[in-house]
Amino acid sequence: MTIDTKIWTGPGRPAVFLDRDGTINEEVQYLSSPHQLRLIPGAAQAIARLNQAGIPVIVVTNQSGIARGFFTEDEVEEVHNYLDKLLADQGASIDAYYYCPHHPAAIVKQYMVDCECRKPRAGMLSAAAAQENVSLAQAYLVGDKRSDLRAAVSAGARGILVRTGYGKETEQELLREAEATGAALVTNVVDDLTAAVEQILGTVSQSQPQGIKPPKFAASFRHYRPEIGQRYPRS
């Protein structure tokens, strides 16, 4: 797998999309409070390496707990603020957060939508690509669930499955299916975000043209609510 050599000069730039729960932080069912947030070992350093390489890091996370009435959008934003703080302590930062608050069977009526943003659909990735000038063909999505891998495929990006969070279960499921159909497992599976970033940076540095600097990423917003199209200034 190689990245096109137009990586830094083409119409869009590469980006790394990250699932949140089970990929950056330990999986907790419907994480609603900063107190529940624990970074997966190595995650902050891995994100810092992407920051240093000038590659935008964009979180795309399904937060149907909002639709289910378990927590509010403000609480999700508090969690993200705290995540920022934990990452900043280790010199890492997220350039933008996108979350989907919806669910087709929502308890909270305003979020009852069969939306385009909930993974496995590609809405959060395509919105981010448009707003942040990202070339999806040169983007990765790292996550621990099938819905992450499917979103990557729908968006035309490359998916990487990590074995943290639900990743081991996901891998077993995919292996069983591959065995049942006699097909080879085509999913790219690595242990964790550290290994995913190593792989991504390995391909990027191999193909990066000499003397061309990666573009600087200017994040201008923090959260995006796809159903109303609002952007939020960075706090």
Ligand SMILES: [Mg+2]
């Ligand atoms: Mg996850």
Ligand SMILES: [Zn+2]
């Ligand atoms: Zn949605």
